[in-house]
Amino acid sequence: MFGAAMIGGVAYLQYQAAQAGTYAVDMFGRAKDVAVGGATGFLDGAGSMFEQVGRGWGKTKEEVSGLQVQTPQWMKDIYEGKAGQEEGGSGGSGGPNEPQRSGVGALGAGAATAGAFALNAEGEEDTRSEAVAAKDDQMMMLTRKMIEIRSLLQTIGQSESLSLPSIVVVGSQSSGKSSVLEAIVGHEFLPKGSNMVTRRPIELTLVNTPKAHVEYGEFPSLGLGKITDFSQIQKTLTDLNLAVPEEQCVSDDPIQLRIYSPNVPDLSLIDLPGYIQVEAFDQPTELKTKIQELCDKYIQPPNVILAISAADVDLANSTALRASRRVDPRGERTIGVVTKMDLVDPIRGAQILTDRNYPLRLGYVGVVCKVPRDTKSLFSRGSANITSAITKNESAYFNAHPETFGPNSEVMTGTPSLRKKLMHVLEATMSASLATTSEAIHQELAEATYEFKVQYNERPLSAESYLAESLDAFKHAFKGFSDTFGRKEVREIVKQELDQQVLNLLAQRYWNRPVESLRPIDQLSEGLAESLESLPKADPENPLWNLKLDASTSTLTKLGIGRLATTITAQALQDSVRNLVQTSTFSAHPFAVQAISAASEDILRDLSYDTSDELEICIKPYKYRVEVSDQEWKRGRANITTALQSELKDCDAANRAIEDILGGKRKAKDVVAFIDRVRSGSAVLEGDGVGGAGGFSAALLQKGREALFLRDRADILRMRLAAIKSRQCGTPANKLYCPEVFLDAVADKLTSTADLFLDAELLSKFYYQFPRKLEREFRSLDEQTVEKFAREDPKIRRHLDVVRRKELLEVVLKEMEGLRMLEARERKNVARGTQTEDMGGRRKKGWGIF
Numbered sequence: 062m063f064g065a066a067m068i069g070g071v072a073y074l075q076y077q078a079a080q081a082g083t084y085a086v087d088m089f090g091r092a093k094d095v096a097v098g099g100a101t102g103f104l105d106g107a108g109s110m111f112e113q114v115g116r117g118w119g120k121t122k123e124e125v126s127g128l129q130v131q132t133p134q135w136m137k138d139i140y141e142g143k144a145g146q147e148e149g150g151s152g153g154s155g156g157p158n159e160p161q162r163s164g165v166g167a168l169g170a171g172a173a174t175a176g177a178f179a180l181n182a183e184g185e186e187d188t189r190s191e192a193v194a195a196k197d198d199q200m201m202m203l204t205r206k207m208i209e210i211r212s213l214l215q216t217i218g219q220s221e222s223l224s225l226p227s228i229v230v231v232g233s234q235s236s237g238k239s240s241v242l243e244a245i246v247g248h249e250f251l252p253k254g255s256n257m258v259t260r261r262p263i264e265l266t267l268v269n270t271p272k273a274h275v276e277y278g279e280f281p282s283l284g285l286g287k288i289t290d291f292s293q294i295q296k297t298l299t300d301l302n303l304a305v306p307e308e309q310c311v312s313d314d315p316i317q318l319r320i321y322s323p324n325v326p327d328l329s330l331i332d333l334p335g336y337i338q339v340e341a342f343d344q345p346t347e348l349k350t351k352i353q354e355l356c357d358k359y360i361q362p363p364n365v366i367l368a369i370s371a372a373d374v375d376l377a378n379s380t381a382l383r384a385s386r387r388v389d390p391r392g393e394r395t396i397g398v399v400t401k402m403d404l405v406d407p408i409r410g411a412q413i414l415t416d417r418n419y420p421l422r423l424g425y426v427g428v429v430c431k432v433p434r435d436t437k438s439l440f441s442r443g444s445a446n447i448t449s450a451i452t453k454n455e456s457a458y459f460n461a462h463p464e465t466f467g468p469n470s471e472v473m474t475g476t477p478s479l480r481k482k483l484m485h486v487l488e489a490t491m492s493a494s495l496a497t498t499s500e501a502i503h504q505e506l507a508e509a510t511y512e513f514k515v516q517y518n519e520r521p522l523s524a525e526s527y528l529a530e531s532l533d534a535f536k537h538a539f540k541g542f543s544d545t546f547g548r549k550e551v552r553e554i555v556k557q558e559l560d561q562q563v564l565n566l567l568a569q570r571y572w573n574r575p576v577e578s579l580r581p582i583d584q585l586s587e588g589l590a591e592s593l594e595s596l597p598k599a600d601p602e603n604p605l606w607n608l609k610l611d612a613s614t615s616t617l618t619k620l621g622i623g624r625l626a627t628t629i630t631a632q633a634l635q636d637s638v639r640n641l642v643q644t645s646t647f648s649a650h651p652f653a654v655q656a657i658s659a660a661s662e663d664i665l666r667d668l669s670y671d672t673s674d675e676l677e678i679c680i681k682p683y684k685y686r687v688e689v690s691d692q693e694w695k696r697g698r699a700n701i702t703t704a705l706q707s708e709l710k711d712c713d714a715a716n717r718a719i720e721d722i723l724g725g726k727r728k729a730k731d732v733v734a735f736i737d738r739v740r741s742g743s744a745v746l747e748g749d750g751v752g753g754a755g756g757f758s759a760a761l762l763q764k765g766r767e768a769l770f771l772r773d774r775a776d777i778l779r780m781r782l783a784a785i786k787s788r789q790c791g792t793p794a795n796k797l798y799c800p801e802v803f804l805d806a807v808a809d810k811l812t813s814t815a816d817l818f819l820d821a822e823l824l825s826k827f828y829y830q831f832p833r834k835l836e837r838e839f840r841s842l843d844e845q846t847v848e849k850f851a852r853e854d855p856k857i858r859r860h861l862d863v864v865r866r867k868e869l870l871e872v873v874l875k876e877m878e879g880l881r882m883l884e885a886r887e888r889k890n891v892a893r894g895t896q897t898e899d900m901g902g903r904r905k906k907g908w909g910i911f
């Protein structure tokens with residue numbers, strides 16, 4: 062077990078046994094003894110490290126660098142002084158409890174560690190021996206690996222067995238919990254306020270970045286990116302906490318926060334709401350219980366408990382220690398932190414730290430974490446590091462009482478010592494949990510593999526591959542559509558539209574036989590002058606009929622065909638794209654549906670401007686003259702016959718519907734006969750018929766008028782169908798007598814020009830541009846959006862989850878294997894180190910870690 066390098070063979074085995082609940086040696090109250098034991102083992106480890114680097118701590122950097130070929134990267138970094146920002150200096154005042162280190166600054170060793178421990182950066186002397194420093198570095202690397210694995214496991218899910226332990230911080234309100242965490246991090250970043258602002262657990266992962274110059278935080282699940290302003294982190298945490306409604310009190314949904322800094326150690330901590338004694342009058346009555354339940358959930362084994370108590374409150378009244386006792390009665394995994402040491406007499410402070418009533422195997426650490434008032438304003442901007450100010454203030458206090466807190470005292474004090482202790486304890490606890498967690502991962506992986514096989518036939522899937530496949534399938538479907546929607550289809554929709562326009566024109570200009578008595582005078586048309594029945598016998602020079610035909614033709618050609626035909630074709634394309642999306646995998650993705658629709662709309666809008674103008678120019682000649690060939694006439698005659706027949710059918714159907722409304726044929730006939738009589742003047746319509754007339758209600762009269770109109774229209778259609786069928790309408794020379802045929806032929810000519818042009822200008826350009834635009838837009842989506850897109854479909858989300866879970870578990874297992882190898886190597890080193898020690902009989906005094 063590599064933890065042994067730090068803890069020492071004997072002490073570590075004791076610790077391990079204690080973790081397993083079989084620890085039989087009474088270490089309580091003799092924490093210091095164990096610490097020395099730990100230090101012995103620690104030096105054993107140093108011995109083996111010595112071997113690793115060429116048995117030469119006394120060598121110069123150059124001498125040693127010749128051996129670097131065999132040394133690991135972290136070690137090289139130390140020799141090259143790259144790992145930390147500063148070399149291990151000898152200046153500054155050492156912490157009172159720090160053991161003296163020989164050969165300080167030699168080889169620049171420990172620079173990385175010092176950076177991580179924030180010792181030199183804070184003006185303190187790194188007093189560790191080189192071997193110790195190197196060992197620390199290796200431990201940090203391993204701890205970091207485990208923390209990384211812990212973070213990976215966090216992303217897999219909140220399963221208790223699938224997790225590595227963390228340090229859980231508990232304490233009553235105002236015990237100084239936040240101050241301790243902020244002293245470790247070096248920034249004020251936790252929510253502050255009187256209104257119980259910590260309502261959710263904060264899972265804090267500290268990542269040491271020795272070479273970085275910038276400190277920042279990240280909320281991995283919020284995607285806010287790197288936040289360098291710690292007051293912004295504080296604000297975000299406050300907002301997230303206050304989002305838990307007051308009546309809900311607290312939530313067990315953790316907030317994950319990672320802080321990257323060269324000044325933090327690699328640690329994983331969980332901050333919890335502070336215990337309260339009694340609810341305030343404006344707080345929910347169950348608040349106390351809820352906080353307790355939440356804390357209880359987190360302080361379970363194998364987590365380490367950081368129990369915060371204030372020195373000015375009797376330890377017997379410490380809620381944190383009481384809570385820890387319930388779940389850790391033998392005090393095996395609790396570190397006691399006594400804050401506000403400056404508020405009690407030093408002798409009393411030292412007594413608290415050596416408390417016999419609440420003995421803790423991992424001991425107590427006394428701290429003064431208050432930011433000195435005179436420097437506080439300097440840090441108000443949220444970016445300055447406060448570690449230095451706190452440590453200086455703290456050292457000043459403890460150094461002022463050397464007889465109580467000096468190097469020879471039994472007690473452990475100071476935030477730097479606490480940081481180190483936390484790292485060592487976390488490393489050991491995590492490594493002790495590795496086997497169990499590894500077993501749980503194996504089991505989870507087996508389940509995920511089974512699900513992947515059975516449910517998804519081992520079909521690999523990623524958000525990117527899903528998007529790519531969906532896009533390819535859609536483009537393929539679109540290609541299929543473009544093969545079936547060409548000039549012929551454009552012609553159909555344009556002609557259908559123009560047919561309608563022709564029918565409207567005919568109705569307006571030719572078929573408008575007025576029902577005179579029922580229409581206001583100003584609506585009576587020129588149709589009165591010459592009835593349509595007289596058209597077949599009209600004089601070819603008759604100005605009225607000539608004018609009518611010219612005006613109708615002109616209306617048709619000047620309709621704005623360019624715009625009309627382009628718009629309806631673009632609309633048909635847009636509708637088709639929408640239908641294609643609905644039948645594609647994209648249909649389950651609102652984002653994609655919207656993006657595709659917008660893409661086609663954009664292209665069609667752009668193309669439509671030019672296309673409609675140019676098409677209008679193409680049909681310009683028809684605005685002045687339209688020649689119709691015999692062939693065209695023949696086609697027009699056939700087409701309009703079909704159109705009129707269909708119109709006639711519609712009229713008859715509408716008439717039948719009205720008859721039904723009027724209460725049958727007979728009743729309808731009576732109403733229509735009355736209106737007919739009014740029209741011919743043989744009956745009188747009282748008023749305007751609003752109150753009814755002739756024994757019929759106003760509503761019946763209205764329906765009767767509609768029926769009469771439809772009857773008239775049907776009569777006209779029949780008459781015109783007969784006319785079109787007659788010999789007279791057999792030739793374009795007689796267009797004056799057959800306006801229906803002529804207008805249809807004109808519409809047909811306009812359609813032919815439009816479909817040719819639209820095919821070349823709108824369709825082919827759209828078919829070219831659209832898939833490319835989609836390709837561009839979808840391929841340039843960022844990872845997050847692609848992920849969001851794929852997860853919109855619940856089926857795909859489940860599939861992705863299984864694949865991802867399986868992949869992550871495989872990665873974690875691989876990482877675990879790596880750790881195990883390191884661990885095995887470490888164990889070997891410890892064994893060798895012990896041998897060396899036995900031979901040399903050399904023992905050094907080291908730090909008391911536990």
Ligand SMILES: Nc1nc2c(ncn2[C@@H]2O[C@H](COP(=O)(O)OP(=O)(O)OP(=O)(O)O)[C@@H](O)[C@H]2O)c(=O)[nH]1
Pocket residue numbers: 232233234235236237238239240241334335400401402403404428429430431432
């Ligand atoms: N004198 C002195 N004051 C301290 C020390 N540590 C914290 N304080 C002060 O004690 C008060 C409470 O400290 P916090 O760190 O906010 O305590 P907390 O436990 O997080 O409190 P809640 O957020 O209410 O749960 C603050 O005014 C701190 O400035 C210390 O070591 N010495």
